[in-house]
Amino acid sequence: MSIWEKMLNLDRRWIFLLIGIACVVPFFTPLGLPILPSQEVVSIYDYMENLTTDNAIFVGFDFDPGTAAENMPMGVAVLRHAFARHIPVFITAYGPLGQGMAAMALDEITDEESDDYYVYVNWEDWASIREQGITDRAGIEEAWIAAGNTLSENAHGWVFEGRDVAFLGYLPYFHLVILGMSSSIASQYPTDIGGTPLEEMPMYQEHKSLRDIDLAVTTAGSSACVAWITYGREKIGLPVAFGVTAVMATDYYIYIQSGQIIGQMGGLRGAAEYETLLLRDGYTKSPGKAFVGMDVQSIAHLLIIFLVVLGNIAFFAGGFNKKTKLKGRR
Structure with a gap:
């Protein structure tokens, strides 16, 4: 299995974990x-x-x-x-x-x-x-x-x-x-x-x-x-x-x-x-709750965009756009 196929078959729970970290960390260390x-x-x-x-x-x-x-x-x-x-x-x-x-x-x-x-x-x-x-x-x-x-x-x-x-x-x-x-x-x-x-x-x-x-x-x-x-x-x-x-x-x-x-x-x-x-x-x-909340929202959105872009790169770089089915987990 190539690295591109591994990326496309990444367990979704890892994505949930990344989103969770992105939402929690800015509350403790505001980015401003x-x-x-x-x-x-x-x-x-x-x-x-x-x-x-x-x-x-x-x-x-x-x-x-x-x-x-x-x-x-x-x-x-x-x-x-x-x-x-x-x-x-x-x-x-x-x-x-x-x-x-x-x-x-x-x-x-x-x-x-x-x-x-x-x-x-x-x-x-x-x-x-x-x-x-x-x-x-x-x-x-x-x-x-x-x-x-x-x-x-x-x-x-x-x-x-x-x-x-x-x-x-x-x-x-x-x-x-x-x-x-x-x-x-x-x-x-x-x-x-x-x-x-x-x-x-x-x-x-x-x-x-x-x-x-x-x-x-x-x-x-x-x-x-x-x-x-x-x-x-x-x-x-x-x-x-x-x-x-x-x-x-x-x-x-x-x-x-x-x-x-x-x-x-x-x-x-x-x-x-x-x-x-x-x-x-x-x-x-000091900044209010909405200001801190915007850090959380912005980081989460950036992470989602990054994952979408990464998924598309893996899809086309791996040539999966020419295939009808991917191998691996459902």
Whole structure:
């Protein structure tokens, strides 16, 4: 048996082993392969860069665990960006499982074991500051520090519940919820998921309806993202950006071309591009999960291409294209 025939009859389990190694090794030794952000992602990032504490955004976790590998890093990246710039964030979910995904994202961002975390300050913990009539972001942080609170070395800052974030969660028939929020957010969400009245939150006092919101970013694994276009963008002119899975991305480029959305993060690559921009501008200290995931994906794809090319070389160099049957195992 010639070397070419041995190659073509290689036990497929060796290929599975090689793919397994290619997927595992980059997690422990990241390669840091370069990622050039696309204009669709840069457009979202630049839009966020122009927002301040006087603005507010919605981030919709409109996906379930099935697409979390792609969608979760998008939501986490946008939240990190908003928290770093002290942009108030209302968090919603199109489906019941999306609420759990949003909770996991907040847990990741506020995990004290990570190198890039934010300290989450519960509503009750800064009640004394509100009682003094202090509700602006700068004043709250100044009073919080004056009370003796300090940040650890790895912490980026504080996230004050009700001032920086309102976790609204899931409601059924979400397209109707979007319609209702165009008149009043509190009419649909009287309280957040923890039971805190929305009308008592300083961020709600400044942004009472979707008409007062400056951007809605929907991270979706289905057509749920279209609801934000239909009932948000077209009805009241709400600026919208998408974060969708790779297989969905091409379906929604028409909304970029028509100017109906600000931009789009497509798949793991789109999330990694946003993470690259955050790292570039110092909002994070280390690459995110999508950036590392792109190393895994790229190495696996390169290995598959190499094996395909090698198989074709063996096929033609061994003259098997002239034969009707190969010898060896089935």
